[in-house]
Amino acid sequence: MTATGGRLFEGADWDFQALQRIHDACEEVALDELGLEVYPNQIEVITAEQMLDAYSSVGMPLFYKHWSFGKQFAHQETFYRKGLMGLAYEIVINSSPCISYLMEENTATMQTLVIAHAAFGHNHFFKNNYLFKQWTDADGILDYLDFAKNYIAQCEERHGRLAVEMTLDAAHALMSHGIDRYPGKKKLDLRAEEKRAGDRRQHEESAFNDLWRTVPTGKVKTRSALSAERRRTLLGLPQENILYFLEKTAPRLQPWQREILRIVRHIAQYFYPQSQTKVMNEGTATYVHYRIMSRLHEQGRLSDGNFLEFLQSHTNVVFQPGFDDQRFSGFNPYALGFAMMQDIERIVTKPDEEDREWFPDIAGKGDAMAVLRDVWANYRDESFISQFLSPRLMRHFRMFHLHDDPTEAGILVDAIHNERGYRRIRRELARQYDVGYIDPNIEVVDVDLAGDRRLMLRHAVVKGAQLQETDTKRVLQHLADLWTYDVSLVEVDTSGNVLKEYVVSPRAVSAAA
Amino acid sequence: MYIVDRRLNPGSKSLENRQRFLRRAKALVQGAVKKTSQERDIKDVLEGGEVAIPLDGMAEPRFRREGGTRDMVIPGNKKFIEGDVLPRSGQSGGSPSEPGEGDGEDAFRFVLSRDEFVDLFLDDLELPDLAKRRLTEAESVTLQRAGYTTSGSPANISIGRTVRLALARRVALRRPRRETIAELEAALAECIDDDRRAVLAAELEALKAKVKRIPFIDPLDIRFRRFESVPKPVAQAVMFCLMDVSGSMSEHMKDLAKRFYMLLYVFLTRRYRHVEIVFIRHTDRAEEVDENTFFHGPASGGTLVSSALAAMSDIVRARFSPADWNIYAAQASDGDNSYADSELTSRLLTEMILPVTQFFAYLEVGDTSGGPFDMPDSSLWSLYQRLQAEGAPLSMRKVSDRSEIFPVFKDLFHRRAKQEKVAS
Numbered sequence: 001m002t003a004t005g006g007r008l009f010e011g012a013d014w015d016f017q018a019l020q021r022i023h024d025a026c027e028e029v030a031l032d033e034l035g036l037e038v039y040p041n042q043i044e045v046i047t048a049e050q051m052l053d054a055y056s057s058v059g060m061p062l063f064y065k066h067w068s069f070g071k072q073f074a075h076q077e078t079f080y081r082k083g084l085m086g087l088a089y090e091i092v093i094n095s096s097p098c099i100s101y102l103m104e105e106n107t108a109t110m111q112t113l114v115i116a117h118a119a120f121g122h123n124h125f126f127k128n129n130y131l132f133k134q135w136t137d138a139d140g141i142l143d144y145l146d147f148a149k150n151y152i153a154q155c156e157e158r159h160g161r162l163a164v165e166m167t168l169d170a171a172h173a174l175m176s177h178g179i180d181r182y183p184g185k186k187k188l189d190l191r192a193e194e195k196r197a198g199d200r201r202q203h204e205e206s207a208f209n210d211l212w213r214t215v216p217t218g219k220v221k222t223r224s225a226l227s228a229e230r231r232r233t234l235l236g237l238p239q240e241n242i243l244y245f246l247e248k249t250a251p252r253l254q255p256w257q258r259e260i261l262r263i264v265r266h267i268a269q270y271f272y273p274q275s276q277t278k279v280m281n282e283g284t285a286t287y288v289h290y291r292i293m294s295r296l297h298e299q300g301r302l303s304d305g306n307f308l309e310f311l312q313s314h315t316n317v318v319f320q321p322g323f324d325d326q327r328f329s330g331f332n333p334y335a336l337g338f339a340m341m342q343d344i345e346r347i348v349t350k351p352d353e354e355d356r357e358w359f360p361d362i363a364g365k366g367d368a369m370a371v372l373r374d375v376w377a378n379y380r381d382e383s384f385i386s387q388f389l390s391p392r393l394m395r396h397f398r399m400f401h402l403h404d405d406p407t408e409a410g411i412l413v414d415a416i417h418n419e420r421g422y423r424r425i426r427r428e429l430a431r432q433y434d435v436g437y438i439d440p441n442i443e444v445v446d447v448d449l450a451g452d453r454r455l456m457l458r459h460a461v462v463k464g465a466q467l468q469e470t471d472t473k474r475v476l477q478h479l480a481d482l483w484t485y486d487v488s489l490v491e492v493d494t495s496g497n498v499l500k501e502y503v504v505s506p507r508a509v510s511a512a513a
Numbered sequence: 514m515y516i517v518d519r520r521l522n523p524g525s526k527s528l529e530n531r532q533r534f535l536r537r538a539k540a541l542v543q544g545a546v547k548k549t550s551q552e553r554d555i556k557d558v559l560e561g562g563e564v565a566i567p568l569d570g571m572a573e574p575r576f577r578r579e580g581g582t583r584d585m586v587i588p589g590n591k592k593f594i595e596g597d598v599l600p601r602s603g604q605s606g607g608s609p610s611e612p613g614e615g616d617g618e619d620a621f622r623f624v625l626s627r628d629e630f631v632d633l634f635l636d637d638l639e640l641p642d643l644a645k646r647r648l649t650e651a652e653s654v655t656l657q658r659a660g661y662t663t664s665g666s667p668a669n670i671s672i673g674r675t676v677r678l679a680l681a682r683r684v685a686l687r688r689p690r691r692e693t694i695a696e697l698e699a700a701l702a703e704c705i706d707d708d709r710r711a712v713l714a715a716e717l718e719a720l721k722a723k724v725k726r727i728p729f730i731d732p733l734d735i736r737f738r739r740f741e742s743v744p745k746p747v748a749q750a751v752m753f754c755l756m757d758v759s760g761s762m763s764e765h766m767k768d769l770a771k772r773f774y775m776l777l778y779v780f781l782t783r784r785y786r787h788v789e790i791v792f793i794r795h796t797d798r799a800e801e802v803d804e805n806t807f808f809h810g811p812a813s814g815g816t817l818v819s820s821a822l823a824a825m826s827d828i829v830r831a832r833f834s835p836a837d838w839n840i841y842a843a844q845a846s847d848g849d850n851s852y853a854d855s856e857l858t859s860r861l862l863t864e865m866i867l868p869v870t871q872f873f874a875y876l877e878v879g880d881t882s883g884g885p886f887d888m889p890d891s892s893l894w895s896l897y898q899r900l901q902a903e904g905a906p907l908s909m910r911k912v913s914d915r916s917e918i919f920p921v922f923k924d925l926f927h928r929r930a931k932q933e934k935v936a937s
Contacts, residue, residue: 016516023514044517053526068573070534073527074623081624097515104520165533173574322589331588397588402599404583410598416590429586440578465581474574 008301012107019043019102022112023119029295030120034288035369038123039098039138043115046101051088052077054101058271059091061099062145064152064263066168092118094126094274096138109306113313116292121285128377129280131273141270148263155256167257170478171243171264176439178243178265179272231449238443241265242457242479245444251453252484261482276435279381283337286318287345287372290338320397336397340384343393344372354391386430391422401428406464440467442489453485454503461493466500476504534571535629541566656740665737679734688727689720750839750871751789752777753825754807757846759796759816766878770845771808772918773876777843780926791828795821801828818850818893819857826865835869842866843874848891855896867905874925879913 008025009018023043030036046054056073057063089106093099100118102111126132137144156164171178232238239245243265247258274281293314297307320335321327344362347355348371351363362371375384394417401415401424415421415428431437441460448454459467472489480487484506491499535542593599661674697720701713754774758767792807793799796814799821825842833840850858867873875897890898894909901907910921 016518019516020514023516027514041514042517043514044519046519046522050519050522050526056527056530065529065533067530067533067537070527070530070532071538071571071573071623073531074534078623101519169573176575320588322591323587324589324591328587328589398590399586399588400590400593401584401586404585406580406582408598410600413593413595413597413599414584416593416595418595421595425586428584431584432586440576442576459576461581463581463583465578465583468577468579471572471574471577474572475576478574 006301007303008112008296009108009306010303012109014108014111018108019045019111019115022108023115025296025301026112026116026120026292029292030116030124030288033295034291035373036120036124036288037127038120039096039127041119041123042097042099043119044099044101045104047104051091051101051103052080054091059093060145061093061142062149064149064168066172067165068169068172090114090118092122093141094122094132094136094138094270095141098123098126098138107309109302109309110313112296112302112306113289113293113310116289117285120292121288122281124288125277125281125284125376128373129273129277129380130378131276131380135273136270144266148267151259151263155260159254159256164260166481167260168264170482171261173475173478174242174246175264175268177442178241178261178268180241180244180269181435228446232446235447237447238445238458240441240443242442242444243268246479246482249447250483253482257482273380276380276382276433279331279333279337279340279433280376280379280384281337282333283339283341284376286314286334286338287341290314322398339393339396340388341372343390344368344375344388347390358390359388381433382430382435385433386426389426389429391417394422394425399425399429401425437462440465455479455483455485455487457487457489459489459491461491461499464493466491472502473504476502477507480504480506538566538571541571655743657743659739659741661736662739663736665739669737669740671736671738674736675730675734678736679730682731682734683727683729686727687723688729689724694720694724750841751791751833753828753840753842754790754792755821755825755842755844755846756792756794756807757796757816757818757821757849758794758810758812759849760813761816761849762847762878763880765880766847769878769912769915769918770876772915773845773912773922774808774843776918776922780922789833791825793821793824793828795824799824816846816849816851817854818844818846819854819861822858822861822866826861829869840870841872842870843876845876845878846893847879848877848893850891850893850896852892855892858893859896859900863900863905867907872908873906874908874910876921877909877911879911 008021014022023041030038052073054061055076056069058069063069089103089110091101098119100114100123102114106114126136126138132138152164152168235249236245243261246253247261247265250258253261293302293307293310296302297304302310318332318335318338320332345368347359347363348365348368351359356363365371375388379387397417399417400413401421403412403414405412415424417425441462443458443460444455445458446456448456467489476487476489486506487504489502491501493499661671694717697713697717701710701717704710704713754777756767756770756774762770790804792802792804794802794807794810794812795817796812797817797820798814801824802810821844829835829840862873875893877891877894894911897907897909901909908925910925912918912921
């Protein structure tokens with residue numbers, strides 16, 4: 001195709017041939033100039049109503065049935081009908097082929113923007129970022145959702161809607177604690193184990209020295225302490241994936257209930273990378289659409305009018321209101337992400353002295369896309385910010401760090417965008433995106449197998465933030481219903497003091513379920 | 514790249530989830546409706562619209578943290594320098610708002626359509642005892658699948674069944690397969706031995722003849738789907754609304770009665786398609802009126818309950834033969850009746866009305882001053898009580914306040930496991 005192959009479309013109307021032309025033009029820029037690597041694209045045109053539907057099933061094209069999605073739908077419909085909420089221009093699904101939903105009422109310019117943004121920006125990120133590679137299976141997700149939907153429908157038929165609903169309610173309550181945060185242990189392999197055991201024996205034999213026998217040892221562990229340790233090891237404790245623990249060890253769950261816990265757990269795991277990469281994901285997509293749209297305009301395939309229309313919605317998307325603005329609701333991931341991507345491009349191509357000092361590895365390297373592709377593949381929000389947030393951007397956003405200690409009289413301004421504050425601000429901002437800090441750290445620590453089979457959990461309290469009481473009781477109630485024996489949770493601060501203890505007994509009905 | 518046009522796909526994918534949600538929220542929504550119905554106009558209440566329900570039963574709990582020391586980095590610094598201490602109260606201090614925190618706790622708001630609303634509102638109510646069922650001719654016949662038949666219209670051929678039978682027959686009669694014949698032909702073509710050729714040719718001939726004899730599909734095999742027309746029972750009912758609109762009825766009492774009938778009206782038009790409603794209002798004479806006049810038309814005069822009963826009896830005779838209709842009646846009055854009329858009223862009721870009605874409810878409306886138990890028994894109340902004691906199937910309730918309308922209504926029309934003699 002020639003570089004100036006005429007306009008892609010005229011005016012605001014589009015048809016399916018135009019979509020095809022737009023896609024091909026975007027693809028040319030994305031693959032040849034930006035060097036992106038994407039899943040095959042599938043573009044689906046939907047209506048506003050279908051968009052609302054998609055919203056309430058977490059954006060997935062097919063999902064099992066549950067009342068909570070209906071609740072969300074009712075809520076969003078109310079807002080939408082009142083005109084309080086606009087709908088997104090697109091939804092994109094991390095699957096292969098990568099499905100992007102386009103709203104039918106978008107103008108041709110918006111469709112171009114959306115295709116560049118979702119079908120190439122997000123798509124590249126999904127395919128290349130290490131978190132997505134590690135945790136999600138883009139080829140299998142749609143099939144898995146189909147399986148989940150049918151399986152749960154079958155369970156409802158066989159065991160009754162109510163029983164399934166109760167299980168799902170409980171599983172949803174624990175969803176945020178149904179995630180493996182670290183790549184799974186490799187399965188033990190018998191031959192490797194034997195070899196390891198042999199090696200160790202050989203080492204012992206070669207290093208044998210009878211003198212060691214005469215060295216006094218510490219206190220021998222009592223038999224009960226040993227058995228407790230052994231029990232915890234057998235149960236795989238401590239375990240922070242509560243759903244996994246229940247699925248494997250809850251004593252009285254039916255097989256279908258275990259399968260439902262597993263489904264909820266898998267879906268939570270599938271969404272886990274998305275929550276960790278909001279800034280990067282949106283930053284990548286926004287940067288990509290900006291590059292593609294600008295290139296199309298340069299080639300003359302987008303008219304000036306259409307390009308202005310694009311710029312207007314682009315600036316809306318990357319707008320970051322200040323903290324004292326009415327519209328402020330935290331950092332806008334589009335704004336922060338896009339600004340950081342552009343900043344990296346600048347550092348790589350036109351660095352100044354400060355950049356050379358702060359980013360010696362990438363400053364002046366010349367090939368911006370290579371650096372960016374590497375960043376997109378190997379970082380998540382937390383590490384991305386702590387590595388690449390430059391002093392220039394901190395000045396640009398006029399960032400400052402507040403320290404709010406309820407025991408003090410006021411809120412302390414701990415750092416501002418100056419030489420003394422750069423590193424502190426960057427560290428704190430990165431921490432704001434660290435899932436380890438966002439989610440409460442709750443673990444299953446033990447089960448009282450000899451006594452009343454109580455399940456014991458522990459919340460490690462960080463910075464004095466305890467659990468919200470009503471919600472915690474409700475979640476523990478769900479947990480107890482699944483466990484079918486008492487459940488206790490202690491909140492322990494960093495020095496080991498118990499701050500609060502909850503004990504919840506299962507409701508009678510669920511034991512029979 | 515594929516482009517898929519999904520716009521024509523069936524919408525309302527969330528409908529089922531929405532219904533599940535409503536089912537779960539039913540008790541809460543009903544509670545909310547009951548509460549508002551005491552204050553608001555019933556007509557408005559039944560219009561549906563936005564409802565707010567407490568989040569209690571609908572909560573989706575998660576482990577959440579609150580309190581503690583917090584650190585945040587936010588943009589837009591204009592004048593602060595390191596070490597400033599900002600006052601905690603007031604937005605100027607710069608603590609960012611927390612979306613979703615305050616909003617979620619108290620109530621959950623959403624919009625119900627009118628149908629959903631009325632459905633929930635009248636969910637556990639039922640017209641009492643629709644025992645007598647009358648099969649009406651028109652629009653009540655449905656077709657039902659009823660197995661297979663050997664004759665019928667070509668449009669109804671069941672291909673699956675036909676082919677199955679044909680296959681069974683071909684197997685049973687050992688119709689040679691096409692491959693067998695092809696093999697033989699091939700063998701014949703290759704064979705050089707003359708004797709053998711003759712044998713093969715004969716065999717082939719026999720097989721081909723057999724194929725001709727035994728058809729692939731025989732008329733015997735053909736089956737048609739059979740449909741039966743099943744008459745669908747349709748219950749017809751007529752509901753008589755009788756109301757005293759005489760001068761002794763205060764506006765408040767009329768309002769109570771109106772509310773009761775409005776509920777009744779919504780309930781009936783909602784639940785049964787074949788329900789006719791007759792509005793009869795009376796002073797010292799009765800007339801049949803349309804709905805609007807019944808509720809809103811002005812009238813005044815004395816009180817003769819028997820006139821309304823006589824009018825109802827006439828209408829029943831003229832238009833609603835008891836053999837064809839289930840007849841229900843609900844009467845609202847302040848209880849005043851002239852003493853001379855008692856005899857006629859009781860005779861009309863026991864001889865003409867009660868024998869043909871399934872259900873007769875009497876609602877006595879009183880002034881707001883006294884509770885229902887302070888009201889002295891009115892003449893009509895005592896009369897009906899006497900009749901009830903003698904075994905007449907009457908239901909009676911007293912109402913003096915708006916808030917009692919719904920409970921009384923619910924009580925009268927509560928869905929019962931089996932018919933139960935209503936005694937007040």
